[in-house]
Structure formats: C-alpha cells, structure tokens
Amino acid sequence: MSRQNSDPIALIPTISDDDNDVPDLDGPDDDDDNDDEMIAKARAHKLAQATKGKSLDFNEQFQFLLDDPEDKRLIKHRNDNDDQLKTRGELSNIDEKIAEKNKPDTEEENTTTNTIEDEAFEMEVEHEPISDKVKTKESKKKKSKDKKKDEFFEESPPFNPDQVFSEMKISRPLLKALSAIGLHSPTPIQAATVPLALLGRDVCACAVTGSGKTIAFALPIVERLLYKPHQTAPCTRVLVLAPTRELCVQIHQVFRQLSQFAHNITSCLSTGGLDLKSQEASLRLQPDIVIATPGRLIDHIHNSPTFTLQNIEILVLDEADRMLDEYYFEQMKEVITNCSRTRQTMLFSATMTDQIKDLIQVSLNRPIRLFIDDNQSVAPYLRQEFIRIREHREGDREAIIAALLTRTFHDRVIVFAQTKKQCHRMHVMLGLLGLKIGELHGDLNQTQRLDTLRRFKNEEIDVLLATDLAARGLDIENVKTVINFVLPNTLKHYIHRVGRTARAGKTGRSISLVGENERHLLKDILKTCKVPAKMRIIPQEIVQIFRNKLEELEPDIEEILKMEYGDKMLQTCEAQIDKAEKRLKDSKTDASNPKREWFQNRNERIAEQDKLRLDPHSNKKKKVSKEEREQIQKMKSTPKTADDRVKFEMQKVARFQTRQTNGSSSKRPRDSSSFETDLTIDKPQWRSKSTPPAASAPTKKSKR
Numbered sequence: 001m002s003r004q005n006s007d008p009i010a011l012i013p014t015i016s017d018d019d020n021d022v023p024d025l026d027g028p029d030d031d032d033d034n035d036d037e038m039i040a041k042a043r044a045h046k047l048a049q050a051t052k053g054k055s056l057d058f059n060e061q062f063q064f065l066l067d068d069p070e071d072k073r074l075i076k077h078r079n080d081n082d083d084q085l086k087t088r089g090e091l092s093n094i095d096e097k098i099a100e101k102n103k104p105d106t107e108e109e110n111t112t113t114n115t116i117e118d119e120a121f122e123m124e125v126e127h128e129p130i131s132d133k134v135k136t137k138e139s140k141k142k143k144s145k146d147k148k149k150d151e152f153f154e155e156s157p158p159f160n161p162d163q164v165f166s167e168m169k170i171s172r173p174l175l176k177a178l179s180a181i182g183l184h185s186p187t188p189i190q191a192a193t194v195p196l197a198l199l200g201r202d203v204c205a206c207a208v209t210g211s212g213k214t215i216a217f218a219l220p221i222v223e224r225l226l227y228k229p230h231q232t233a234p235c236t237r238v239l240v241l242a243p244t245r246e247l248c249v250q251i252h253q254v255f256r257q258l259s260q261f262a263h264n265i266t267s268c269l270s271t272g273g274l275d276l277k278s279q280e281a282s283l284r285l286q287p288d289i290v291i292a293t294p295g296r297l298i299d300h301i302h303n304s305p306t307f308t309l310q311n312i313e314i315l316v317l318d319e320a321d322r323m324l325d326e327y328y329f330e331q332m333k334e335v336i337t338n339c340s341r342t343r344q345t346m347l348f349s350a351t352m353t354d355q356i357k358d359l360i361q362v363s364l365n366r367p368i369r370l371f372i373d374d375n376q377s378v379a380p381y382l383r384q385e386f387i388r389i390r391e392h393r394e395g396d397r398e399a400i401i402a403a404l405l406t407r408t409f410h411d412r413v414i415v416f417a418q419t420k421k422q423c424h425r426m427h428v429m430l431g432l433l434g435l436k437i438g439e440l441h442g443d444l445n446q447t448q449r450l451d452t453l454r455r456f457k458n459e460e461i462d463v464l465l466a467t468d469l470a471a472r473g474l475d476i477e478n479v480k481t482v483i484n485f486v487l488p489n490t491l492k493h494y495i496h497r498v499g500r501t502a503r504a505g506k507t508g509r510s511i512s513l514v515g516e517n518e519r520h521l522l523k524d525i526l527k528t529c530k531v532p533a534k535m536r537i538i539p540q541e542i543v544q545i546f547r548n549k550l551e552e553l554e555p556d557i558e559e560i561l562k563m564e565y566g567d568k569m570l571q572t573c574e575a576q577i578d579k580a581e582k583r584l585k586d587s588k589t590d591a592s593n594p595k596r597e598w599f600q601n602r603n604e605r606i607a608e609q610d611k612l613r614l615d616p617h618s619n620k621k622k623k624v625s626k627e628e629r630e631q632i633q634k635m636k637s638t639p640k641t642a643d644d645r646v647k648f649e650m651q652k653v654a655r656f657q658t659r660q661t662n663g664s665s666s667k668r669p670r671d672s673s674s675f676e677t678d679l680t681i682d683k684p685q686w687r688s689k690s691t692p693p694a695a696s697a698p699t700k701k702s703k704r
C-alpha cells in the first residue's frame with residue numbers, strides 16, 4: 001500500500017482481482033500490486049466527490065451526455081462495419097481512389113476481406129472477457145503552491161456566477177441574438193469578463209477549453225459598437241487575431257450571430273488562403289471588426305492603401321499564448337506597433353504562460369487577471385484514457401488506431417497525428433478499412449481545409465485526421481472522442497488537443513497512445529488530472545489481427561499514395577505555369593500593379609524562416625554534406641515499416657522538445673527587456689495614452 005502511495009502514477013484497478021492478463025502502465029515492477037479494494041473504494045468515493053456539483057458552470061438547459069459509450073462497445077461490430085461501408089455525401093479525389101480499391105473486383109477478393117473481418121469478429125466475441133479493459137489511474141495531486149501575487153495585474157473583482165444575460169448590462173438586440181442562439185446564462189468566464197470589458201479594461205483571461213471564451217470577448221465588443229457615434233466616418237475599430245484561418249472563420253461566425261439584430265455592425269475576415277483582392281475590397285469599406293491571422297493582416301497593412309490600424313479601439317488576441325510564442329513573435333510585434341496606442345487589449349487562452357508577461361508588461365494598461373481555471377486544466381467532463389505501447393511494439397500503433405475506430409469509436413472522432421504525412425497515410429489506410437475519413441492539415445489548400453471541416457461538422461465523415469492545425473480553438477459540436485496517435489510536444493499542446501471534446505459542459509473522451517519515450521509527458525499529464533485517468537488495454541490478439549489486416553492492405557495503400565503523389569506533382573506544375581503566366585501578364589501592366597511589400601526584407605524573412613524550422617534538413621538553402629544528402633535520400637526512399645513511421649512521428653516531437661529545452665540558438669531571447677526594447681526602439685512612448693497616435697506607422701517597408 002505504501003508503495004502504491006509513493007508511486008506517482010499508481011493504478012486503481014477497476015477489473016476483477018484475479019485477472020492476471022492486465023498489464024500495468026508502470027511496467028513489470030508494479031505488476032504485483034494487490035489491487036487493494038479499500039483504496040479503490042476510497043478513490044471511487046473521492047472521484048464521486050470531485051465530480052459532484054459541477055453543473056454550476058453551465059446553463060441548466062445544457063444536455064449532459066452521461067451515457068457511457070464504453071457499455072455499448074461490444075455491440076454489433078459487424079453491422080457497424082457494414083454501415084461504415086455505405087457511402088454518404090460527396091467523395092473527394094482520394095476517397096474516390098480508396099473507393100475504387102475497396103470495390104469488390106472479383107468474388108475471390110471480396111471473400112478474403114470478409115474472412116478477415118469474420119476472424120476479427122469471432123476473435124472478439126470468443127474472447128469477450130479479454131476485450132478492451134479500462135483501469136483507473138489516479139494522479140498524484142501536487143499541493144498547489146501559494147501563488148505569488150503578480151505585480152503587473154490587478155486582481156479581478158468578484159462576479160456573480162448565477163446571473164442570467166438579461167441581468168447584465170446588455171442591449172436588446174444582443175439579448176435577442178443570445179436567445180436566438182439558445183444561450184441564457186453566462187459561463188463563469190463570460191460573467192467575469194463582460195462587465196470589465198464593457199468598462200474598457202484590459203484583461204488577461206484564462207479558462208478551460210470549451211468554456212465560452214469567444215462570446216466572453218465578442219459580447220462586450222458588439223455591445224460597445226452598438227453605441228458607436230453615428231456621424232463619424234466609418235473606420236475599423238476592433239481587431240481580433242487568432243492563429244489559424246479556420247479559427248478566424250469560426251470567430252467571424254460568432255460575431256455575425258451576435259450582431260444579427262444590430263444592423264449597423266460590420267465585420268470582415270482577413271486570413272491567408274482566401275482571395276486577396278476581394279478581402280482588399282471588403283477592407284476598403286472599413287468594417288467595424290476585422291478578424292485576422294497575423295501574416296495576411298500585415299500584408300494588408302502594407303499593401304492596401306486605405307487600411308490602417310490607427311483607429312483600433314479594441315485588440316483581442318485569442319489563443320494569446322500561441323500568438324505570442326516564437327512563431328508569431330516578429331509578426332505580432334509589427335501588428336501591435338501599428339495599432340492605436342489608446343486601445344483596450346484583451347488576451348484569452350486556456351493555457352496562459354509566463355511568456356506573455358513580456359507583452360503584458362509593455363502593452364497592457366493596468367490589466368486585470370481573470371483566471372477562472374488554472375492554466376493546466378482540461379475540460380471538467382473529459383475522461384482521459386491512455387493506451388500503453390510497450391517497448392518494441394511501437395509498430396502496433398496504426399493497428400491500435402484501426403482497432404479503436406472500427407470496433408469501438410465509430411463516429412465524431414478526431415485523431416491527431418504529428419505529421420501531415422502520417423495523417424494522409426492514415427486517411428488512405430482507414431479509408432480502405434471502410435471508414436468515412438477526412439484530413440485537415442497544412443498541405444491542403446484552403447478550400448479543401450474548409451470543405452473537410454464542413455463535412456465533419458455535417459457528419460458526412462465520421463473521423464477527422466488532423467495535425468495540430470486543428471488543436472486550438474475549433475468548436476465542433478458533439479465531438480465524442482479525441483485520439484492521439486502519439487503524445488504531442490508539450491502538456492499545453494495536449495490540453496488544447498483533448499479540448500476539442502467535452503466542450504460546453506458535455507462529456508467527452510480522450511485516448512492517447514503512450515510509448516516508453518513519452519512517459520515523462522504522461523507523468524506531467526497525470527499530475528494535472530483532477531479526475532483519475534484510465535488505462536485502456538487492447539488484447540494483443542486483436543492488435544495482431546489488425547496488424548495482419550493492414551499488412552494485407554499495404555500494397556493498395558502504397559499504390560494510392562503513389563497515385564496521389566503523381567497527381568500532386570501535376571498540380572504543382574500546373575500551379576507554377578499559372579503563376580508564371582500571371583507574372584508575365586502583370587509585368588505588362590507593371591505600373592498599375594506595384595510589387596507587394598512586407599515588413600521584413602528578403603534576407604530577414606529567410607533568416608526568420610530558418611530560425612523557426614524544426615527540421616534543419618528541410619532548409620533547402622542550407623548547404624548539406626554529401627553524406628547527409630545520401631542519408632536523407634535513403635530515409636526518403638526506403639519503404640517504411642510501421643515502426644519507422646512511428647519513429648518519424650516521435651522524431652518531430654523530440655526536435656520540438658529539444659528546441660524548447662536548450663534552443664537558445666533558434667529561440668529568441670524572451671526576457672521582458674528584449675520585448676520591451678523591440679517594441680519601444682521605434683516608438684518610445686507607444687503605450688502612453690497622452691500621446692496622440694502617429695499619423696503613419698514607422699515601419700520598415702521593403703520589397704517582398
């Protein structure tokens with residue numbers, strides 16, 4: 001018992017004591033624990049206590065989906081597989097290729113597939129007692145240290161968590177809009193933020209994923225715009241920045257919903273991937289609200305003559321910690337220096353880090369700290385499960401994903417992979433197993449990305465395979481399960497990924513595959529668990545069946561990937577020809593088409609990109625030795641095994657982590673003075689409210 005207590009990730013068994021088949025997450029050392037019933041009961045009681053009375057956070061109108069899909073997991077796998085084979089909705093190119101492969105060309109081929117499915121089915125029914133088992137794992141709770149009072153922040157005044165929207169100082173058109181969306185009472189972050197934001201205060205807000213942060217900033221913004229002076233010339237007064245295009249689209253939709261009865265409020269998107277000219281035309285109309293990704297916004301600042309941020313009254317950084325990390329550092333610096341100095345600034349995220357103190361110190365005015373949850377919490381009704389991958393069994397991962405999706409978690413699932421390549425491969429692989437799949441990552445064009453999201457939202461596809469592009473902010477209704485093919489780079493990444501489920505007071509489940517090399521992050525995750533995590537065990541026999549199945553599919557997978565590669569090459573050539581033609585045409589009308597400008601010159605831009613690269617080999621400009629080149633070539637050409645593919649995924653995580661721990665060479669200095677210096681060199685008094693805004697921003701303009 002004492003050993004169990006001292007073990008940071010001790011297990012509470014939830015299965016019968018005499019079942020010796022169940023491996024332990026902590027390895028052979030812990031296999032002989034006594035499964036002490038007393039402890040189990042005490043912890044179950046604790047769990048019940050911990051989860052009691054949480055409904056206060058949300059409306060009573062909310063539906064809590066408490067029926068546990070675990071209970072239904074052994075039902076009718078065969079029928080489900082058949083159902084999944086039925087096509088629904090439009091098929092993309094890759095889906096057509098998969099469907100072609102899946103077509104029963106000959107009777108013989110069909111029988112083989114059936115036999116495999118039969119085996120899988122029989123195996124599961126025969127060995128039902130050893131099907132997936134789940135053990136409970138309790139976190140070792142760290143006693144929270146006394147939080148140091150922060151010198152930069154003002155403490156938040158108390159707020160009333162029980163009020164309804166109609167009791168807040170909100171105008172009729174907004175109340176009508178809230179009621180039309182079906183919202184009646186604010187979530188805690190909304191109750192805390194709205195009154196302060198209406199007073200024009202700067203805030204730094206942190207609340208768990210899915211807790212309604214978007215409405216927390218959108219509501220007071222719309223309210224304030226309702227009272228804009230009538231006779232003034234139109235100008236852009238609100239800027240919301242978010243890290244991904246999809247998130248911007250979503251925030252834009254929320255603003256439109258909230259302002260549906262306020263006819264004089266206009267908003268516009270400014271994100272990459274969408275048509276530049278039509279965006280320029282929209283921005284010329286001076287919409288009240290612009291929702292943007294930083295890169296495209298900077299493009300407009302420098303190249304759309306009438307667009308300026310000098311009239312910005314409210315600046316919101318959604319996913320603020322991401323917006324202020326090294327990837328966006330230079331761009332954010334540029335945006336913030338261009339914004340009016342007298343603005344109100346609001347920062348929101350589920351994971352605020354100390355890094356953003358740099359910005360708070362220099363750019364926020366007496367900010368109020370609104371931490372509804374600590375910055376390491378996952379959603380309250382999230383059930384966290386982990387599947388242990390033993391050493392030398394790394395190649396099981398794809399088979400385990402296939403087993404989970406075909407046997408247990410059939411729809412409303414997001415699977416996260418580390419690389420675009422793995423996402424794409426799994427799309428083909430799972431498609432050949434008859435599942436309805438979509439992929440979402442940076443290798444797709446914007447139309448494909450938005451189309452995949454639409455199809456997942458409309459339930460035309462059951463499983464969304466995504467990279468971290470989809471990890472932050474996306475609010476997709478009723479996502480039941482999030483699966484991590486490998487654990488992500490950091491705890492923060494994990495919190496955002498699993499936050500795609502269990503949103504707005506609903507339940508959800510995350511399942512993460514954890515190998516030996518990922519145990520350190522697992523321990524960090526378990527330390528933050530308020531509700532004991534579970535360990536899911538998939539019998540090795542089942543895993544083997546799926547491995548065999550995937551091995552049989554391998555030639556088809558490779559063929560489809562090859563065809564895809566050919567198509568992609570063709571598309572790239574076509575795009576290059578189009579670009580060349582356009583350049584030729586433009587050069588004839590050069591005077592009317594001045595070159596677009598960027599805030600960095602070419603060399604600065606290349607140096608910036610090089611610094612941000614995780615993979616030094618991907619730098620085409622860098623001189624690579626002959627041996628290195630041969631090694632890269634070998635790596636690319638060797639047909640990869642399932643183990644190799646996982647290794648590749650893990651390498652990416654490792655590269656990120658290495659850079660985080662010792663990456664001073666690639667990372668910018670993050671001390672506050674550097675940020676302050678960066679921001680104040682050009683504008684010594686840029687935050688001073690007494691100083692009127694500069695007529696034009698003193699930015700470096702250079703040819704792009």
Ligand SMILES: Nc1ncnc2c1ncn2[C@@H]1O[C@H](COP(=O)(O)OP(=O)(O)OP(=O)(O)O)[C@@H](O)[C@H]1O
Pocket residue numbers: 058059183184185186187190207208209210211212213214215349350472473474475499503504
């Ligand atoms: N007051 C409310 N009552 C009920 N539901 C709400 C309320 N406010 C927001 N929601 C719903 O909660 C869901 C999550 O909201 P939102 O996307 O703003 O979360 P978030 O906190 O920004 O999450 P993330 O950290 O993942 O970005 C949305 O579907 C939204 O409609």
